[in-house]
Amino acid sequence: MLMERLTILLLCFCALFALLKISNAADTLATNEAMRDGDTILSAGGMFELGFFSVGNSKNRYLGIWYKKVSNQTVVWIANRDAPLNGTSGMLQVSSDGILQLLSDGDTIWSSSLVSLRNIAPVAQLLDNGNLVVRDERSTDQRIFIWQSFDYPTDTLLPGMKLGKDLVTGIDRHFTSWKSTDDPSTGQYTAYMDTNGFPQIFVRQGNNLHSRSGPWNGLRFSGMPEWRVKATALKEFVFNEKEIYYRYKVANSSIISRLYMNPEGDLTRVNWVDSTQSWFHILTTVPVDSCSPYGLCGPYGTCNANNFPVCSCMGGFEPKHPEQWSVADWSGGCARRTPLNCGGGDGFRRISGVKFPDTRRSWYNSSMTLGECEMACRMNCSCTAYADLDIRNGGSGCLLWFDELMDVREYDETQNLYIRMAISELTGLTTLESGSNKKKHIILAVVLASVCLLLVGLCLAIYARSKKKRYYLNRQDSINEGRNEDAELPTFSLSKIAKSTSNFSFTNKLGEGGFGAVYKVTNNLK
Ligand SMILES: *[C@@H]1O[C@H](CO)[C@@H](O)[C@H](O)[C@H]1NC(C)=O
Ligand SMILES: *[C@@H]1O[C@H](CO)[C@@H](O)[C@H](O)[C@H]1NC(C)=O
Numbered sequence: 136m137l138m139e140r141l142t143i144l145l146l147c148f149c150a151l152f153a154l155l156k157i158s159n160a161a162d163t164l165a166t167n168e169a170m171r172d173g174d175t176i177l178s179a180g181g182m183f184e185l186g187f188f189s190v191g192n193s194k195n196r197y198l199g200i201w202y203k204k205v206s207n208q209t210v211v212w213i214a215n216r217d218a219p220l221n222g223t224s225g226m227l228q229v230s231s232d233g234i235l236q237l238l239s240d241g242d243t244i245w246s247s248s249l250v251s252l253r254n255i256a257p258v259a260q261l262l263d264n265g266n267l268v269v270r271d272e273r274s275t276d277q278r279i280f281i282w283q284s285f286d287y288p289t290d291t292l293l294p295g296m297k298l299g300k301d302l303v304t305g306i307d308r309h310f311t312s313w314k315s316t317d318d319p320s321t322g323q324y325t326a327y328m329d330t331n332g333f334p335q336i337f338v339r340q341g342n343n344l345h346s347r348s349g350p351w352n353g354l355r356f357s358g359m360p361e362w363r364v365k366a367t368a369l370k371e372f373v374f375n376e377k378e379i380y381y382r383y384k385v386a387n388s389s390i391i392s393r394l395y396m397n398p399e400g401d402l403t404r405v406n407w408v409d410s411t412q413s414w415f416h417i418l419t420t421v422p423v424d425s426c427s428p429y430g431l432c433g434p435y436g437t438c439n440a441n442n443f444p445v446c447s448c449m450g451g452f453e454p455k456h457p458e459q460w461s462v463a464d465w466s467g468g469c470a471r472r473t474p475l476n477c478g479g480g481d482g483f484r485r486i487s488g489v490k491f492p493d494t495r496r497s498w499y500n501s502s503m504t505l506g507e508c509e510m511a512c513r514m515n516c517s518c519t520a521y522a523d524l525d526i527r528n529g530g531s532g533c534l535l536w537f538d539e540l541m542d543v544r545e546y547d548e549t550q551n552l553y554i555r556m557a558i559s560e561l562t563g564l565t566t567l568e569s570g571s572n573k574k575k576h577i578i579l580a581v582v583l584a585s586v587c588l589l590l591v592g593l594c595l596a597i598y599a600r601s602k603k604k605r606y607y608l609n610r611q612d613s614i615n616e617g618r619n620e621d622a623e624l625p626t627f628s629l630s631k632i633a634k635s636t637s638n639f640s641f642t643n644k645l646g647e648g649g650f651g652a653v654y655k656v657t658n659n660l661k
């Protein structure tokens with residue numbers, strides 16, 4: 136009897152212990168626990184690991200996340216990159232008010248947040264996508280996080296991570312390179328979303344602009360044509376009143392992929408290849424060549440890395456400071472050969488195969504058509520160019536530039552850009568080329584109408600001549616059959632013509648020329 140009771144008690148204990156074990160899985164850290172240097176937390180699918188590490192020969196200790204499955208330790212996130220620990224005394228814990236704390240000998244080295252929450256049951260968890268989160272176990276929606284490492288990237292953008300701004304919370308997710316390959320402290324280069332005008336991704340070096348992605352065109356950034364060729368990941372660009380971000384996803388979550396900024400400021404996407412145990416370079420987002428520095432050729436200049444010199448002026452523009460330009464100082468850029476005459480009506484030159492100019496001083500509307508866009512640009516004298524916002528489905532939306540056109544480079548890019556020019560700069564074929572399809576159609580219609588009028592005029596002239604001739608022949612009372620072929624043209628009385636053109640009504644008038652007016656015949660003439 137006693138034995139039985141004891142067995143039951145033991146079983147109960149075991150069950151309780153198992154339950155505790157489940158609720159306290161290896162991927163979480165509860166408030167009563169601590170993770171010390173040497174301990175690690177493994178994500179549920181075994182993809183990522185959280186722990187303490189050192190880089191190279193340095194004794195500095197960092198708290199970070201790395202790939203479990205990648206043999207060459209690759210760190211994707213660091214908590215204390217600028218506050219390394221000197222020894223192995225580090226300890227991570229979650230406070231009861233929901234704050235992750237990195238402690239060393241009683242001092243707080245790093246903490247996730249300054250905001251303490253009440254009446255919560257916080258738990259930290261390392262998710263299988265590499266996100267370290269703090270969530271409330273009492274919350275009914277476990278997808279709501281009190282804090283997440285994805286909001287504070289280090290130098291790496293993992294699939295699903297957002298680069299950009301949350302306009303509601305004010306969180307600005309950007310990432311910064313390591314100082315060098317063996318020093319993870321904050322380096323010189325930062326990639327961030329600039330939300331002035333139409334949003335773009337910039338890389339800055341300290342306070343200077345280093346490179347620019349170009350605006351998103353629905354499929355890719357206009358400054359990254361390489362993305363068109365290598366569509367290996369699903370890319371997403373979201374901009375609405377709540378948030379503006381870029382992120383990418385991989386087709387299969389078993390693909391190990393990351394986008395990172397190296398200490399030299401290059402944004403590179405790499406995939407891990409198991410068979411070779413190395414990172415395979417997928418693409419460099421902003422191609423690094425002699426044209427990549429922001430604004431190298433100045434306003435209205437355009438860069439082509441295959442040319443020598445690399446900078447030239449856009450059509451209709453010439454170097455603003457020719458002496459400087461000739462010694463390869465292109466920063467002054469180019470000026471218009473013919474000034475604009477807004478009141479007199481300017482035209483637009485269509486160009487394609489370029490990275491779109493800086494959009495920080497632009498305006499956009501995603502529901503306008505290209506025709507409305509042209510009108511909007513025409514009506515504002517400070518508008519310098521316009522274009523479709525989105526190239527999908529034949530193009531839609533409107534993007535207007537209100538500034539000198541900066542940082543344009545030649546690219547294998549199909550999107551059209553319409554640049555405001557003085558009419559006199561748009562000569563010959565260029566005039567036909569400039570403007571929208573609608574304009575082309577109008578020009579075509581005018582040409583056709585002119586040809587028609589000319590033909591009708593010719594007929595009338597022949598008719599008039601023949602009439603004159605007949606009068607002459609009648610008077611001479613001599614008949615020359617051979618020369619009288621012209622007389623085969625039908626003649627109509629004035630009343631008949633008046634009737635058939637509704638009394639020369641305006642609606643029937645086709646046009647007018649030196650020969651007189653031309654009317655459409657509506658009623659039968661016979
Ligand atoms: C491992 O990573 C380091 C630093 O990123 C790199 O220098 C080294 O070449 C890598 N080794 C292999 C085998 O990929
Ligand atoms: C680590 O050591 C350096 C120099 O010995 C000291 O300045 C620094 O405060 C120490 N950092 C910590 C976190 O103890």
Ligand SMILES: *[C@@H]1O[C@H](CO)[C@@H](O)[C@H](O)[C@H]1NC(C)=O
Nearest residue numbers: 385386387388389390391409
């Ligand atoms: C993802 O890749 C793994 C390994 O290559 C494969 O076994 C799995 O079927 C793939 N899953 C999907 C949804 O394609």
Ligand SMILES: *[C@@H]1O[C@H](CO)[C@@H](O)[C@H](O)[C@H]1NC(C)=O
Nearest residue numbers: 499500501502503504507533
């Ligand atoms: C965008 O354009 C549409 C259509 O022309 C217009 O109805 C709408 O008000 C515009 N939105 C803004 C913010 O100007």
Ligand SMILES: *[C@@H]1O[C@H](CO)[C@@H](O)[C@H](O)[C@H]1NC(C)=O
Nearest residue numbers: 497498514515516517518537
């Ligand atoms: C032209 O556009 C600029 C920039 O959006 C704006 O500040 C200015 O008021 C506009 N001018 C006119 C006449 O609409």
